[in-house]
Amino acid sequence: MQIVIAVGLLVAVLGFAVARPAGLPEAVAAVPAAALAVLAGLVPLGAAWRDVVELAPTVGFLAAVLLLAHLADAHGVFRYAAAVAARAGAGRPVRLLGAVFAVAASVTAVLSLDATVVLLTPVVFATAARLEVRARPHVYACTHLANSASLLLPVSNLTNLLAFAASGLGFAAFAGLMALPWLAVLAVEWVVFRLFFAADLTVPAGPAPPLSARPPRYALAVLGLTVLGFPFAEPLGVHPALVAAAGALLLAVPRVRRVPKEAVSLLRELDPAFCAFVFALSVVVLAVRRHGLDALAAAWTPARATFAGLLLTAFLAALLSNVINNVPATLVLVPAAAHSPGLLLAVLIGVNVGPNLTYVGSLATLLWRQILHRHDAAPSTREFLALGALSVPACLLAGVAALWAVLEMSGVS
């Protein structure tokens, strides 16, 4: 009976997040559901509290990275990056795509997939339109790499942050193990894009507009120091979240000094409603885990980080993240794979690359959007789905093969 209630709560929370009645934030359903899970005795209060306390640094880390990305945007970093890409690719669409790949992969790795989706993609779209170039390959490159290029650093994706906390790996070790899989996935995406958009990429791009944006030197320097700070501060006992917060502070000071009112909008960028949602979702997932899901996940997840084990784990994670979105999928799978860093990283390859298959995050969201659009002319989704079907299996295979090679070489499993 308890498992039925727990699963019911999780389905309600995820269903609310997909449908979002009256545009209410996801936390509106998740927080009461978490409270119910505790009141109904599905999760003892102590265990729920421990879960929240353990999750706090991760959620704080996420909030700091979201703020860092917003401030980088406010300093003009994304406008500048797009202008540099436009100049590098002037007149040559393949080179422009290469530059967009480089920018999107770097922004995703350093400032998380949110920055690429929310902040970079619109700038790339506008740049492509201004260059009179066919925008499709470049815009799709941003939305695709936001997922598939988020393997490199713990900060690149919320899923990574969740697994990073459980992995026991250091920041530098995580990046070291994931660098080759990241490059392998990028290489596969490049080949798929070149083939898929071959026709669009033969049409010459117009001449680049003059590079009007001045390089935001201060912001670029702070971002550079922040990235270097992650691996160097950790051995000194400084949590990477604090490094991200320090970077955000350094970027915030000059802006708030000029316009003090901006301090209020910075609080909004911390996205407190989403942070509350993550805490609550984690408690609801814990309720399901305690009543059978952990056993199920453990039975389904391979025990050892062999090549077959890694591949199976990655495909399982990709599948699950397409059914229920990758954040809850990560919360479900991380405990089952936590005994092996290799398997944990394979989970991340799956939950990060996988969402490109349904491109809206999950099958539920995809179906819901189809229902919403059933009375009007819904924009065609065929192209996204075809691109995902081509790239995701190949990216998973390449990423896992690279991970397996790195694990074999480094002796980690």
Place this chain on the structure above:
Amino acid sequence: MKVMVWLAEGTWHAAVDAARSHAPAGAEVVLLHVVDPALAAGIGAAHAGLLGRGRHRPDPVAAAGAAAETAERELLDAAAARLGRPAARLLLRGRAEREVTAACADADLLVVVRDGDRARLGPKSLAPPTRFVVDHAACPVLLVWPGQAPGVGTIAPPPPHHRPGPPPPKG
């Protein structure tokens, strides 16, 4: 006489130039441009995958749509200036090949520019949407190269089994 000129990013100059050369003096010229809303919707779809993060920001679909409309207006202004004669404008939304084919049903001429492989003469010089328009248009189509057409020598040699063999022996 109604001459439709299909303008697309990167190749519209050639379409306008062809219209200048080939549209008769009294013809009605219509500059045609298509924006596919699927691309802006794709940006919105990527947001949906974030599970609520970044929702307090302005609507990305609307912003992308506005950017596309600004770019479209600039493209049509530049095309009208290059054409140098009065022309109507037709702005369409949807899949380019379907929209163009439907719009030119009652036209007397449609100007289309090749937009595929420009290194050699052949079927690959048409991207799939352009191929669709050429295959399905109900009106005469004027198909032009953007810039200089490649030489006749770029045509691939015929495959061996298509070469005419020696004449069969008589008797």
